[in-house]
Amino acid sequence: MCVSPEVGSAQKNRADSEYDIVIRGGRVLDGAGNPCVFADVAIKDGRFAKIGKVEASGKTEIDARGRYVSPGWIDMMDQSGPVLPKNGLAENKLMEGVTTAIGGEGGTPVPADKLREYWAELEKNGISLNFGTYFSETQARVAVLNYDARKPNGEELAKMKTILEAAMQNGAMGMTTALIYPPSSYATTDELIEMAKVAAKYGGIYASHMRGEGKELVQSVDELIQIAERGGLPGEVFHFKAAYSPGWGKLMKEAGRHIEAARARGVDVAADLYVYTAGGTGLEAAIPSWAHEGGKEQLLKRLADPAIRVRLKKEIRKGSPGWWSIVEASGGWKTSFW
Structure with a gap:
């Protein structure tokens, strides 16, 4: 269970409260894509005990009015x-x-x-x-x-x-x-x-x-x-x-x-999806797979070879069989790395 940041006041109640925690008045999201509902959430022994109008008190009371409450x-x-x-x-x-x-x-x-x-x-x-x-x-x-x-x-x-x-x-x-x-x-x-x-x-x-x-x-x-x-x-x-x-x-x-x-x-x-319209990875992902064979030491040797660098530049722009070029896919260097 999570409550959005800057939640309102939390106060301790008497030890004999029915629930451990009651989160009150929040906009409750059920995690299934449904619209939020205004409700209280009662928690006891680490489990959701009641969602709705909770009359009984909790050892800890959290005022979540104006905030979203969702499963973790x-x-x-x-x-x-x-x-x-x-x-x-x-x-x-x-x-x-x-x-x-x-x-x-x-x-x-x-x-x-x-x-x-x-x-x-x-x-x-x-x-x-x-x-x-x-x-x-x-x-x-x-x-x-x-x-x-x-x-x-x-x-x-x-x-x-x-x-x-x-x-x-x-x-x-x-x-x-x-x-x-x-x-x-x-x-x-x-x-x-x-x-x-x-x-x-x-x-x-x-x-x-x-x-x-x-x-x-x-x-x-x-x-x-x-x-x-x-x-x-x-x-x-x-x-x-x-x-x-x-x-x-x-x-x-x-x-x-x-x-x-x-x-x-x-x-x-x-x-699954990102929650944003972007992506990121290491710069080495822009180098064709064949150049990595043998590990980092072999890759560095190939990068130092002028003839191989010519080939790499071409394949990074246009791709090569069995390998997809991030640079080509996203429309060029200007749109790939910023």
Whole structure:
């Protein structure tokens, strides 16, 4: 439950009050997209006890007149995992009404075999919100293949599955990918389906920063649906958007129809959105995937090669096979970075 900032006065009542907290007179939002209603909210033992006209008192009374009251917000793509052991208060989340954070787009903050220790540390030190995390398929891939841009052989794939299985057994919520970023971009659809089957055994979810959010948006959505359907687990599109200016007004509608069609045939697939009309990422995302093979050291060598720089400049402007250019998609450098 969250109340918008600068809420009115709160006062303590007698110890024998029926409720722990009563929030009075706020504009209550139910989280389902319905219009707000003016109501009181009573809380007892950490649960909603009554919503409506609350006659009984609370140990703490909050005057929320003129303010919005809503269920706690869920950050679907949180990045707090590495920070929570250092600062469990997470004020930046709570002050915006976020009470549950789901991390892991880029993976768990520790390796798969260290996850239980990570949870134990959070539990011991305490944190101020609910927190869970996915495990990235890339974590397993890098552990076995490093930054090689190739398919794993049978033995290597088995090792990758073992790592993911350990993560699931140790509390991961599912498997993620960030397929515009190397080395995640080196994974094929078939590889991801096989890995997704491991997460599915433990009731996991497959969530993805898809392979492309430009003119190939629809094909990328189809790939996610295929992985979820054949992998046997729910699928989630991270920050669903069409970052391709010539397709604005058309691509999102078409991609949305593909999601709805999949849902109609029983595939549990959904998408989440930013609450703003912008996006952001690291500058390295503007460099074609092939240039990253072998890791940072190899990338820096390629960037220092004059001949390769000529090729990179061309592909950044126009794209290259199997890689979508953020610069091209958004209409050029002037509109991409500001």
